[in-house]
Amino acid sequence: MYQLGVMHYDGLGTNEDPEKGVEYMKKILNSDSSKARHLKFAAAYNLGRAYYEGCGVKHSTEEAERLWLIAADHGNPKASVKAQSTLGMLYSMSALKDLRKSFFWHSEACGNGNLESQGVLGVMYLYGQGIRQNTKAALECLRGAAERGNIYAQGHLVEYYYNRKFYSTAATIAMRTTEDDDIDMLAKMTDCLPTYIAKGVAMAAFYLARCLHLGRGVQQDQAAAKKYYSMACLLDPDVASDLELKANLGRI
Numbered sequence: 001m002y003q004l005g006v007m008h009y010d011g012l013g014t015n016e017d018p019e020k021g022v023e024y025m026k027k028i029l030n031s032d033s034s035k036a037r038h039l040k041f042a043a044a045y046n047l048g049r050a051y052y053e054g055c056g057v058k059h060s061t062e063e064a065e066r067l068w069l070i071a072a073d074h075g076n077p078k079a080s081v082k083a084q085s086t087l088g089m090l091y092s093m094s095a096l097k098d099l100r101k102s103f104f105w106h107s108e109a110c111g112n113g114n115l116e117s118q119g120v121l122g123v124m125y126l127y128g129q130g131i132r133q134n135t136k137a138a139l140e141c142l143r144g145a146a147e148r149g150n151i152y153a154q155g156h157l158v159e160y161y162y163n164r165k166f167y168s169t170a171a172t173i174a175m176r177t178t179e180d181d182d183i184d185m186l187a188k189m190t191d192c193l194p195t196y197i198a199k200g201v202a203m204a205a206f207y208l209a210r211c212l213h214l215g216r217g218v219q220q221d222q223a224a225a226k227k228y229y230s231m232a233c234l235l236d237p238d239v240a241s242d243l244e245l246k247a248n249l250g251r252i
Contacts (some may be wrong), residue, residue, distance in 0.1 A: 018056030022047065030069075038076060038227065044071035045080040061094060076155035084109035085117045089193075092120075092129075099130030109143070116192045119145035119153035126156065142197035149190045153241075155200030162207045162252065167217025173207035176203060205229075206243045212250060 014226045026035040048067035051060045068090070071083035088106035103124050109117035122141030125134045142160070145153035154177040161170035180186060181201055187194040209228035212221045232240040248252045 007208040018050065020056075022050050022056035027052070040102040040206065041071045041073060041078075041080040041083070044068070045083040045086070048083065048086070061090075063072055065090060072105065073106070075105075076111070078110045080113040081109050081114050085111065085114045088120060090119055093165060098126070099132030101130075103130030115145060115148050115151075115190055116196070118148070119192075119196075120158075122153055123156055126160070131162065146173075148194060149186075150189070151186060151200035151204075152192065152196040153200070158204045158207045162210070162216075165247040169217070170207055171192050171217040174204040174211070177204035178208060178228065178231065181235065183235070199239050200233045201240040202232045203243070205235065206240055208250075 003125050010204070019195065025043045025047045028039050028127065029047060031040075033184065041180045043066045048064040048071060050056045051058075051067065052064035053059070068080075068083045068087050071080035072087055073079035074083060084105050088104075088109060090096060091094050091102035091105065106117040106124065110121050117143055118178050122145060124130055125138035125141060127184070139160075142153045142157050146157055151220070154173060158170050161167075162205050178201060183194045183197050183201070186192070190197070205228045209225045209232065211217050212225035212228065229240075232243070241252065
């Protein structure tokens, strides 16, 4: 029944029918059968996703939150770790914004092996968001996540080293990060959100362009700099605009 729900919701091997997918997930969540017990966390996560996206049901952030809290089960490693990470995201950027709650849920998800949350935790430690600033803990999380393929963490490491004038290190990481800009493929490989992958590559591309433009840590190359500036703008215009402003003000 769970597989049927996923298939109908996402249109996998059948016609897409979100309403029917939601119906199956609700049956699993409300079932008293012992056979359904191990599927309830996943069903609650998917139902929360449906309510958040307004797909198959009327949009409701509050209902999505309620269902994700059920799925996350107080950080239980056998529950939905994806729901734990999603709650961390929810509490960082919605009307329910609460950075302490965000930090808590990213910590739970990271402790249960979630790659996305490991990178976000590094950023939260680095800037003191929802927790006291701790550069040592930030670098531990960012480096660990970056080594596991978290592009967002790699982008922030580039920024960290560039701002501390370790230009060659920043450029080396940036070159590696910008080798592949197929965001959808990277999202499938890492199970990280495409939006944050794009931000990570855009950050790395802009700082690499800056290094090439000014000859910092690499040989000066104006043509290559232009290429990477353009990459940053295409991948995330907001990130590129923010960094361009900092560059114009002489901050980077």
